[in-house]
Amino acid sequence: MQLNYYNKQVKELQLTPDLKTLENNQKSLEESLPSKKRSIATVELESGNYGAGLRANSVAVQKSEQLLQTLKAHKHERQIIILQDFPDPDALSSAWTYQLIAEQYDIKCDIVYGGTLSHQENIALVKLTNLPATRTPLQNFKKRDLSSYQGYVLIDNQGTTSALIDVVKEAGIPAIVVVDHHNLQGDFKSEFVDIRPGVRATATIFTQYLQNGLLQLDSSISEHINCATALMHGLHSDTNRLMQAKEEDFIAAAYLSRFYDGQLLNTILRATRSKRVMDVIERSLKNRIVQNNFSIAGVGFLRYEDRDAIPQAADFLVTEDNVHTAVVYGIVHDEDEELEVVIGSLRTNKLTLDPDEFIKEAFGQDSTGRFFGGGRTSAGGFEIPMGFLSGSNEDSGYAKMKWEVYDTQIKQKLLKLVNPKDNPISSDDE
Secondary structure, X not given: OHHHHHHHHHHHHHHHHHHHHHHHHHHHHHHHOOOOOOOHHHHHHHOOOOHHHHHHOHHHHHHHHHHHHXXXXXXXXXXXXXXXXXXXXXXXXXXXXXXXXXXXXXXXXXXXXXXXXOOHHHHHHHHHHOOOEEEOOHHHHHOOOOOOOOEEEEEOOOOOOOOOHHHHHHOOOOEEEEEEOOOOOOOOOOOEEEEOOOOOOHHHHHHHHHHOOOOOOOOOOHHHHHHHHXXXXXXXXXXXXXXXXXXXXXXXXXXXXXXXXXXXXXXXXXXXXXXXXXXXHXXXXXXXXXXXXXXXXXXXXXXXXXXXXXXXXHHHHOOOOOOOEEEEEEEEEEOOOOEEEEEEEEEEOOOOOOHHHHHHHHHOEOOOOOEOEEEEOOEEEEEEEOHHHOOOOOOHHHHHHXXXXXXXXXHHHHHHHHOOOOOXXXXXXX
């Protein structure tokens, strides 16, 4: 009897205050918004069907209100949105959504990235939706006048995967907004921070902002339709076609289903692979070794424009029978910057394998304490600068020798984790 009474009291303490607090948060958010921009949350609350949803969506409601206040504090300013050097659909769509939300407060935003788009779906996404993101190589970015920006924004990254971030910081531009779904990657100062590693996609977070009234999508406006389509693609991409989606991702997808263009999304998803991508996949098949259900393949030298062939090869190898994890890597040459880096991608369908932990343990950190890679559910990647050994590949014998050294070193680091009995790893527990 005492135990049942205690459990009842605990439940009341857990649920009642939370619901009241969330209702107050929602009311505060609605009062802050223009009257015509009522959120879906309010409609559901008034209909009496929102109790459980409010509790589950507490963070989204609170963060939406905080972002709203941040935007109001920066009316009439200009901001620069910095994406990772090689942005994916999740980053591209989320950045576009932020730009549209900010426009309501007369905040002009430019979306930039330092690398390139080489994945056929990413290229199709930008072209077919007229997504306003601009490639700005590092050398060009250094020459750019940044004095017109009052702040910078990081979307789907925390600055560790962009070559442009140091230039922005050196210019003295403050961080205004950071929104990401990856693990926290260090301490940084920003007025608004929404980092939720438990969420499968940054597109889900931005869709929640829309659901909470920060922007009322209008199906008669083509830009809104295209942005909703891009968000659906970002959500689709980062949840492995919704197969790894959580409840909040499905709710976000249901909301976007009112606005997105299904035919346009299907066209994007059916973008064909180039011959160069197929060549890299063929190389990965030829060079792979399979041990303990891991498939490991080095694909040699690649052009900078073809680096997205590496994750596509990993996607392909992980579908082989008796393989639960695939790692593909190669040396990518950037002619513009005259440098080379080892780029690798990991794909796994093993639930107990954490890509973030695996990659960080395999490749460690550089001299500044920055990890060479990381990951999220079912996927990860790494990037290792080659420094002094970059370039000078005119001599085929030298290039072959350089590749063999890196290929051997990477395989050795991976196999220490794949075959711990054959390659024992020392630990503090021993």
